[in-house]
Amino acid sequence: MIPLYSPGTSALHRAPAGAKLVALVAVGLAVSIWRDSAWVAAGAWAMVLCGYMLAFRRWRGAAALLSRLWALKWLALLIAVPQLIFVPAPEAVITSARILAVVMLAGLFTLTTRVTAVMELVLLGFRPVERLGFGRLGLTAERVALAMSLTMTAIPTVFGFYGDIREARRARGAKQGPGAVVSTTTALLVMTLKHAEETAEALVARGVR
């Protein structure tokens, strides 16, 4: 599975992940406090435009912005349709613009920050939890990091299982429908559980208990 990160050398790419996160939370809070103001929504969109232009060179910036927007099409529908039903139109436009702007800014964080950088941030936040006594229960930062990287490597494997099951069903000429979902998912669960068992054995062989 390909992370959403998009490589680059801009100031936004080079800024530390923690600082970007703090800035993002600050903007998100500000926008939700002054939530009815058209100016705040417009300002947030100005930040979105500047941010994408700053992170990527001109055409790539516009392309990144448009492709993020396209990826959010279902979300945009989910935001706009209830708004237009329940809320007067001007308000609906402001609210929809505000939410999409914050989602786009958060997307900018994701586009310009490596997954490993965010994982380091998570582990940094985990150290105090460990010291609080959870470490003695076995909940250590090392294990959290191990679990996160195992998940990343497991995703293509589970995708592969799913593809195999689908292919086998197609070769047999099995039917589609809810019954197919049940039998496919049951088979997928059994393969997944066996894979988890093998992975656990491999971990034990490498010294994890």
Added chain:
Amino acid sequence: MTNSETETDAPRQGGSGRRRSAPSVGSAARNISQMAIFAALVAVLGQVAAIPVGPVPITLQTLGVMLTGAVLGPWRGAGAMLLLNALTAAGMPLMSQGSGGLGVYAGPTAGFALGFIPGALVIGLIIQHRWPLSWWRTIVGVLLGAAVIYACGIPVMAYQLGISLQQALGVNLIFLPGDGLKAAMTVGITHSLARAYPAAFTGRR
């Protein structure tokens, strides 16, 4: 990845009989791998087999969430969902239809994504209260767990969109038939898995 804590209180093989619950493979290793691989399973189910209901395609992601609670039990189930959320926030496109990144938590569906954690916990608590499984306990567990996910998701959606709770509930009625079908599937799959592969449920007992 060694860790000294467990090494000191778990005697080596052939040592004194003061072993704790785990009989075979290291329990931490098994817990970690099960949580990680179920987080991956839920991510995969969020990308495949979309059932087109109306304009918005519906994925099997919530089926995966309910199954995670049912099969892994409350704590590992919740842990797997926490992993899924952590990796999504870190920038992986693991949620329904390849959505991901911090944007998920800035949008109106944030409550649903975070609600997977208590949802799986509640389902696991009820279904795995006792072995063997009972049909009525599975049905109650799945329904309550789904209700918990909705209870987390709807207030966040109402707040984000600036609409009332009733209106947000009304919006989510479109998803109710799909989720009802997935809840029914979860009950069936859990029990057929318990017959086909009981080790999944009894392995740690």
